[in-house]
Amino acid sequence: HSINLLSNTSGLQDDSLLGIVLFSIVTMLPCCVFLYVNGIMLFTLRSKAVFCETARYILLYNLLFAETVQLILSQVLFLLAADRVIMTYPLCGFLTQLANFTTTISPLTLVVMSVERYVAVCYPLRHADIVTVRNTDVAIILIWMFSFLNVLIQLLLLLELPFDNLLNVQVKGMCSSMSMFAGPISEAYNRAFTCFVFTSAGVTVISSYVGVAAAARSACADKGSAHKARNTLLLHLVQLGLSLSSTIYVPLLMTLSTIVTRVMFARIHNVVYLLIFIVPRCLSPLIYGLRDQSIRPVLMFNLCCRLRLSFVIVKSEVSSSA
Template sequence: MQNLTEFPGNATFHSSLSVIIKVCVVIPFFCVFLCCIAVMLHIFASHRHFLDTTRYILFSYMLINDTLQLLSSVLLFLFVMGRVKFALVYCVPLLFFSTATFQNTPLILATMSLERYVAILYPLQRPAAWRSDQIWIIILSLWLISCIFPIIHYSIGKRDPAVDILSTPVLCKSTLINSSPIQGLFQAAVSIIFFAVVAVVILFTYIRILLETRKLRQDKVSVTKAMHTVLLHGFQLLLSMLAFTHPITETLIVLHANWLPEDISFFNYFCFILIPRFLSPLIYGFRDQSLRVCIGKTFLCCSNKVKPSVRGKLQDNLLAS
């Protein structure tokens, strides 16, 4: 059997077809995610009582953060698929934004677990920072923490003297910026610390709430719901940690399948970046009874608005005939 390199036209066709398939898979998936997030954010904006509750404010913040993270990662994906090149001055901010929002996710999960812990153990003596009108202080602190490490990460790297930051067009990939070994070690250390701390926080809050259920004789329903919520945050953390399993999946794929490197990268991106970010807010949102009722009413109102318009068009067609 002859090598495909002997047929450059055939190889180019297969490469173009592969790019088209990948884009056609990612874009509809991302559009569905945006529609679901838009519905949830519309509900939060339309119902004042959601914005007066700390838990829902943090959840809406998580929705916005995941949307920004997916938006930046999908843009980077499209640039790489289209072989679009531009200067580092535009590439680095996009990579920085994607990294910061990615690291912000576990911090939000830890904060939401701590919020449940404070609400259950200190319902009448809640600290001022955990109140709905002061929670923005914690949110700004999370953004500050998630932005500090990417700044350090990109500052310790060595720049190629042949690449001009303002004019040299490059393919915007993280491997281009993270070429230094010390950057790889720093990124691995930060990721381990981030997720280890969050795992300890979630485990601590779950155990404390579990012990509290044995003391309380009343209102055990709300405590049980809080336990389930903390468990859900642990599951969300597990989904987020799947992004760091790509070395294992790459090894397994190489051993059992003859995939191209770009196909392996796409598999890891779709399974361990897109899907966890898509499932995490949906599971949390549709699990909440109050939010689920509002989502049902929103879709019901949309269907009721569509039906009269369709009925009116049918009547106009009958009259015209």
């Protein structure tokens, strides 16, 4: 399926450099801000030994790293489509499969994080023996291997394509995972895999929430810890929903392009992209950082110090040039 979703939008743009810049800057500015925040958060999670030796912080780092890579890749693909850059199938395939690889990591990491919270509340005496750094590292390795296996299967399904002059074949329209489907088998596999991953993740997170809620009602449970774990699992469920929403991005744009005007489509396209791809990649990890009493002071210190340092550097450069 070769889908030119930006045909309506491209008709609105002037061929000049100014038109391209104005179209791209709407998403580029918030993306740069969120990348800065995510970078500080990643640095924070590696700045102290306690963060590197605690399972939930290791899992949070893995989640944040995957979502930061997703943010970069989605912005690159969006700018390439907005600037109407024509790509060959190998280049488009590399970018989309790398995006699929990191997209699968997020819900699977949320599953492990939910199970960790369930064990912490329901089996507090065994938590230290079950949720170790070694077991956490093994879980992360399995997540990455499972994600890589999905990419490998999708690449094998591309063997349906004729390989004559494949390096020179150009993708018609926007480069996305849908444009790389070689046929009905690839499309059916992608739908089945997405349904399996998100259904399994949803069932696991909901089951963990029910287990924690039941444990909170028991007399021997730590009420404060159980209440905090319930809120964390609700956040996991919201994150899972946000990750799932990214899978309907292309079909949603296809539907909108047929029922709204070109001007309205261009505006809706930017808003949908911001809400589905950019905001969730920063909002949820930032909430984690602000909620956690161990991360919050270190995160705020790093954010404030680096902003202050940037201001001092800019001020000194202005003074020296004057």
